[in-house]
Amino acid sequence: MKVEVELGGTYIYDYGGRLHSLDLPEGATVENALDALGIKERIYIVIIRNGKAAKPEDELHDGDRLVVFPPIGGG
Amino acid sequence: MTQETYELYRYLNRSIPRLDSEQKVRGELKYLTDVYPEGMLHGYVLRSTVAHARILEISTEEAERAPGIRAVLTYKDIPGINGYGAIVPEIPVLAYERVRYYGEPLALIAADSMEQAKAAAEMIKVRLEPLPAVLDVDEAMAEKVKIHDKGNVARHTVVKRGDVSKAEAQAHLVLERTYRTPMQKHMFIEPEGGYAYVDGSGVVHVLAGGQSPYRDKLQISRVLGISPEMIRVKNYPTGGAFGGKDDATVQIHLALLAYRTRKPVRLAWTREESGIAGYHRTASKITIRTAVDREGRLLSNSAKIVLDSGAYQSFGPTILDVSIETINGPYRVPSYLIDAYLVYTNNGIASAFRGFGAPESNFAIESMMNELAAELGIDPVEIRLRNILRTGEEGPFGNVIRNSAGLEEALNRARSSGIWRRANGSGWIKEGVGVAVAIKGVGFGTLPDYPSAAVEVIPEGKVRVMFTNPDYGQGVITGIAQLAAERLQIPVSEIEVINADTMHSPDTGSSSASRTTLTAGSAVVQAIDEALSKLRVEAASSFGASSSEVQYSGGRFMYRDRSVTIYELARRLRQKGRSLRFEATFEVPRYPEPVEGTLEVPHMMYMYGVALVRAGVDALLGKVNVKEVEFYADIGNVINPSIASGQVEGGVVQGLGYATIEEYRYSDDGRPLNINFTTYVVPTARDSPEMYVEFVKSYDELGPYGAKGVGEIGIIPVGAALAEAVYRATGKRIRDLPITPWKLV
Missing domain, CATH: 3.90.1170.50 (Aldehyde oxidase/xanthine dehydrogenase, a/b hammerhead)
Structure with a gap:
């Protein structure tokens, strides 16, 4: 299945750009998507799936859109 | 909701008292x-x-x-x-x-x-x-003593557009100046x-x-x-x-x-511990070279920004971003080259401080605008009107300026102010009036931001609103309660706020970046819409009608001659074992792609301010006496004018402290010198000048009911406006804050 991922904040520079398109097996979780991108952080991280807060263990579905970023603040 | 309905609000544009003020005044609220x-x-x-x-x-x-x-x-x-x-x-x-x-x-x-x-x-x-303690950014950048193994430059970003050299070659005038601002302590009352x-x-x-x-x-x-x-x-x-x-x-x-x-x-922490170990504002050293044509139109801007991060970064990278974003002011700048450094020293830890990065850059660009105006013989308001970005124009960072009409209006109000005629010094008391303009992004710019909030309809007659942006005195609880009341069309007295508690509320994010009205306000409004949508279905069911046939007004759903309150519906839901809690997540509009090398530049929403400062200077003693300040601001629709004015006035006074008496200092071996209210003096109510704050009529459709933000705008332009007032009074240009007597005599 296809999952679109947008990275934000420092992750853009740490993990190869802002937009990523992942091809994941059925039943894959958010954690699998993070692994595919090389993101090891599991605590200090914000994950938004289709506009709502999500957790690493949440199952993904074809066409899901993830936004993933560290919970930094700006000004 | 459109601007045409501006006067129709029942609970907005109203200066109701803060909901927690009585408890605070009575000493009942336990910090x-x-x-x-x-x-x-x-x-x-x-x-x-x-x-x-x-x-x-x-x-x-x-x-x-x-x-x-x-x-x-x-x-x-x-x-x-x-x-x-x-x-x-x-x-x-x-x-x-x-x-x-x-x-x-x-x-x-x-x-x-x-x-x-x-x-x-x-x-x-x-x-x-x-x-060896490294306390100076230039010394740190020489890297003779490394504070971190990776080196003393925590972050270095270059952002550029156009050909600065070509612009400078064609310019009528090119000025280069270096401006400095000090470390500033927050000095909040509760350590x-x-x-x-x-x-x-x-x-x-x-x-x-x-x-x-x-x-x-x-x-x-x-x-x-x-x-x-x-x-x-x-x-x-x-x-x-x-x-x-x-x-x-x-x-x-x-x-x-x-x-x-x-x-x-x-x-x-004790007060002294807060003075030693608490955060402070980044000190800055900004060298800026600006080219203009004969009419004062900006052709290019070059800036080397160096911010002192102290021993660690904290918010340093985004502070640097804000300084980058604001170094061109709210102006049309065809070419620019911004070379920005965040530098480690052994000066404590610099972190967030009201407007972070903006007051620092603002002092440089707005002082430069005043110097250019003087060199060219152009009125300082006029030179700004010739350069400000209008709605629909492309901003310096590829962004479209969506809504800046308020800035032009604010400048026009400043130009026609009577303050210019009130600068009448006598004897050795010289007086002058200075002006400066501020621009500040609302929220986190290109950083993703998904604030969530919750509401719960309590059958006993309250609507509980839950969000996590803390109210630390800025009036957030009251402003958000007013927004909730407006959305629900019920009195503010029926709104109960649970604030800043992860046990009760989903994550609305921080109270920072003047973002709370936009983020908590929008998320709460969406959560209320979610609640009303669900309750409408319940009401329609009880009426035997379809949802579209049911009207809502004043906390009551109506169908023909029948009606039911939201509280009665909540009671029925509770009897059925259904949840009375409704949550929503707001996706803050943003430009998705940050400018290369930055985390959050540019913003989609900006607030604006114009400060006029009238000051007297004692030519014998060098003492600066700020007589009055006028502040014209575009903060979008104003939820609570009294609270918003208080935010601007507080910011102005904090800015006057920054510009005149405040400077957090270290000894040669890196020991903090002024760590309490005896040695680090801040302005008090007695020191506050006469102030006039006016919000120009403005409405930003991205914000809840057209609101933007307000918390930071007041502090930003004060330093440059005061420096110009002092120049006009004495002929002396002060390019490093604070403006202390020994710099003037």
């Missing part, structure tokens, strides 16, 4: 440092008394055996990661290998009494090998503090003054090495913050001590 839990232990932090050193030994054996001592912790006792920091987790929770600033925490103690804790601290054996305990389920509760409960929670989780689900953070009420409690202060230390001892622990 979190006012709480002394039963059976509590006293927390204490042993700190470094040198600014830069290699750690050879920290031995705690004797201290651990001292009477009344329940825990002595060093870096070896941290279960998870020994690092925190809002952006880069590089700040040691407890120092190891090296100390990089005076006051850096070395050990934590929990004891039955504070006396026992302090006595035990004396017993901890600390051996440090001193290293950093709070308490923590572990409940019977093993959940660690941390109740401490702060600005970002969910970020605190994740930072604690990372250090304790336990799930965030096992941590609760509450930040309300907080006695002032101004950015100084945005990154973690006492929260992680509290959690460590409570987690280790399984006892309630109180940890509250």
